[in-house]
Amino acid sequence: MLMSSSGEKRVPFTPVFKLINDAKKRLEGYKYKIIVLSGKGGVGKTFISSSIALGLAIRGRKVAILDADVHGSSIPLMLGIQGARHYADENGDILPVEGPLGVKAVAINLMLDSPDLPVVWRGPLVSRAITELLSKVAWGSGDYLVIDMPPGTGDAAITLVQSLPSITGAIIVTAPNMLTETIVAKAVNFTAKNNVRLLGIVENMSYFKCPVCGTVFNLLGKSTGEYLASKYGTVLLGMIPLDPLINEAVDKGVPYLLAYPHGEAAKAIMELVDKIIKNTEAN
Numbered sequence: 001m002l003m004s005s006s007g008e009k010r011v012p013f014t015p016v017f018k019l020i021n022d023a024k025k026r027l028e029g030y031k032y033k034i035i036v037l038s039g040k041g042g043v044g045k046t047f048i049s050s051s052i053a054l055g056l057a058i059r060g061r062k063v064a065i066l067d068a069d070v071h072g073s074s075i076p077l078m079l080g081i082q083g084a085r086h087y088a089d090e091n092g093d094i095l096p097v098e099g100p101l102g103v104k105a106v107a108i109n110l111m112l113d114s115p116d117l118p119v120v121w122r123g124p125l126v127s128r129a130i131t132e133l134l135s136k137v138a139w140g141s142g143d144y145l146v147i148d149m150p151p152g153t154g155d156a157a158i159t160l161v162q163s164l165p166s167i168t169g170a171i172i173v174t175a176p177n178m179l180t181e182t183i184v185a186k187a188v189n190f191t192a193k194n195n196v197r198l199l200g201i202v203e204n205m206s207y208f209k210c211p212v213c214g215t216v217f218n219l220l221g222k223s224t225g226e227y228l229a230s231k232y233g234t235v236l237l238g239m240i241p242l243d244p245l246i247n248e249a250v251d252k253g254v255p256y257l258l259a260y261p262h263g264e265a266a267k268a269i270m271e272l273v274d275k276i277i278k279n280t281e282a283n
């Protein structure tokens, strides 16, 4: 600690570029970093990110997940670790919370006194908080880091992408007919402008298959995933059906993929995970 000439205590100020460098170094231990984004809230981005992380762990990969959706942080809920809290080691480094199947999770929600407290921060503060968080987590090493991105394509999303070393690819989550076209276009442009490879689009809440008669209903409207993928020169990685058991599992505090491994959406998620593995590990 330093003292000013008038005797006031001074501590060194860490500039943002140093935090970004520190964050990059700390994340170098992960072979593949996948960002999951959507241009619009409520399409199931958090459900898809947490399920990809768990699915990769089911396939034997060492996985970590970052909940960067600061205002709508719900990864802990989806992983069934809502009551857990982050601790720091003796160096002050933040330790990830170990979730099911050894998935390491980092989330602002796991640092709050109560998960119900709103995070009332404006854009610049959110960006700084994310960078600072990334620069202080003892991530260790592993195969995959999945990042549930902040909603939209604004400041927080840009800062995050700039703080990550060598992003393997991005997955855009969409849902049928939710004004998808412009929203997906924005997300696609975001990846292009930030030089991130687009792995593909996932259409969530694609359809509902009646468990009794097997009839398929397009409850949210006609699927647009295939059309959007071809329009933006990418692939449709998966169509995940609506499954009421997802919220039932969340309410029970158990991840859906573990509670209902034979559920309709679980099968589609595991197919998606296998495509991700093929796509990333072959390159």
Ligand SMILES: Nc1ncnc2c1ncn2[C@@H]1O[C@H](COP(=O)(O)OP(=O)(O)OP(=O)(O)O)[C@@H](O)[C@H]1O
Pocket: 038, 040, 041, 042, 043, 044, 045, 046, 047, 048, 069, 072, 074, 151, 204, 205, 206, 240, 241, 242, 243, 244, 246, 247, 250, 265
């Ligand atoms: N395929 C699905 N079938 C049924 N319910 C789903 C499905 N996908 C997500 N949900 C539910 O929809 C709600 C919104 O999902 P989620 O929180 O993942 O969306 P989000 O895009 O991250 O939202 P936000 O941007 O508002 O945080 C949750 O209650 C989730 O359990």
